[in-house]
Structures are given as structure tokens and as C-alpha cells.
């Protein structure tokens with residue numbers, strides 16, 4: 621990739637905070653329906669996890685310092701809730717820019733993202749597409765904030781199967797940016813999105 625093209629997704633490291641976040645994602649998944657159906661000693665688990673949370677909170681920088689840090693270095697790509705290797709809420713979905721100007725990534729979603737039985741929650745699909753359309757704008761060079769995001773849910777989006785999430789910028793007219801994208805399972809489009817973004821950028825915290 622050309623060195624002047626933007627980084628779309630921070631590279632996860634298997635050490636330090638990234639490794640801890642990967643473990644946290646496993647914990648979130650393992651906790652789902654782990655109560656009555658598990659032989660684990662949940663009181664003991666709760667006590668150990670509370671100790672971990674207290675240790676982290678005790679040693680964390682202030683919220684304001686963290687907000688500033690999130691916009692330095694690799695920027696929000698380490699922290700965003702879709703691709704961020706430091707964000708345990710992110711599935712994560714790594715995104716790559718393609719020579720044709722589009723971007724795409726693959727992800728397999730598990731139990732924490734369930735909506736209908738065995739299927740991805742529609743709001744989770746909206747999150748993935750809002751972000752991916754936004755990053756497609758960044759890749760194309762003109763970006764902004766989501767004004768309107770229109771989704772069509774064509775068929776249920778399966779859990780536990782590799783999904784492709786892709787997007788491309790369609791047009792830029794003044795401050796208005798039109799962008800489209802899809803989530804596919806195999807060749808089948810499960811969700812399609814049309815976004816109207818408005819070129820506006822909030823100031824970074826400093």
C-alpha cells in the first residue's frame with residue numbers, strides 16, 4: 621500500500637492491552653448463559669473479575685487523558701467499537717482498502733451479538749455498516765458524520781459464519797457524501813446500507 625494512504629484498522633498485537641482485550645472478549649462470550657448451565661463457581665468468577673476491574677481502574681489514566689490519547693498515534697483505530705484492538709466491544713472487524721476505492725473486511729460474530737435466534741442483532745449490523753461506510757469515506761478521501769443511514773435487511777444474518785462487510789463511496793456533492801455498503805454471508809446479501817454523510821469534523825480533544 622502507498623505510504624500516503626490512511627491506516628484503516630490498527631494492527632492488533634498479541635501482547636499487552638491487546639492480549640488483555642482478547643481475553644476479555646472470551647470472558648464476555650463465556651459468561652453468556654453461563655449461570656445455571658455452567659459448573660463454574662460463579663461467585664468465585666465474579667470476585668476475580670471484580671478484582672481485575674478494580675486493578676485496572678486504580679491504574680488507569682484519567683478519562684480526559686484517555687480521550688486525548690485516543691486521538692493521537694494510530695488515532696481512534698485502536699479504540700473504535702468496530703475494529704479497535706483495544707476495545708473489547710469491537711468484534712473486531714479488520715478493514716482493508718481495495719484498489720477499486722472500496723473497502724472490506726471479514727468477521728464471524730458469536731453469541732454476544734445475537735438478535736433473532738442464531739442470527740445477528742439488527743442494531744449490530746447497523747453499527748458495522750455505519751462504521752464501514754464511514755471508513756470507506758476516509759479511504760476515498762472525503763469524510764464526515766453520518767446524517768442518514770438507511771438499511772434494508774434482506775435475510776437473517778447468521779451467527780458463527782464468516783461475514784463479508786464492504787462499502788464504497790458513491791458521490792460527493794458539496795458537503796454531502798453518499799456511500800453504500802453490504803453485509804454478505806457467502807454470496808448472499810443479508811443487509812444493505814445507503815448513507816448520507818455530511819462533511820463535518822468535531823474538534824479532537826487535546
Ligand SMILES: CCCCCCCCCCCC(=O)SCCNC(=O)CCNC(=O)[C@H](O)C(C)(C)COP(=O)(O)OP(=O)(O)OC[C@H]1O[C@@H](n2cnc3c(N)ncnc32)[C@H](O)[C@@H]1OP(=O)(O)O
Pocket residue numbers: 626627628629696697750751752753754755758764765766767768794795796816818820
Ligand atoms: C481510519 C478511520 C478514520 C476514522 C473513520 C471513522 C468512521 C466512523 C464512522 C462513524 C460515523 C458516525 O457514527 S458519526 C456519529 C453519528 N452522527 C451524528 O452524530 C451526526 C449528528 N448530526 C450532526 O452533527 C448534523 O446534523 C450534521 C453534521 C449531520 C449536519 O449538520 P450541519 O453541518 O449543520 O449541516 P447543514 O448545514 O444543516 O446541512 C448541510 C447539507 O446536508 C443536508 N443534511 C443535513 N443533515 C442531514 C441529515 N441528517 N440527513 C440528510 N441530509 C442532511 C442538508 O439538507 C444540507 O443540504 P443542502 O441544503 O446543502 O443540499
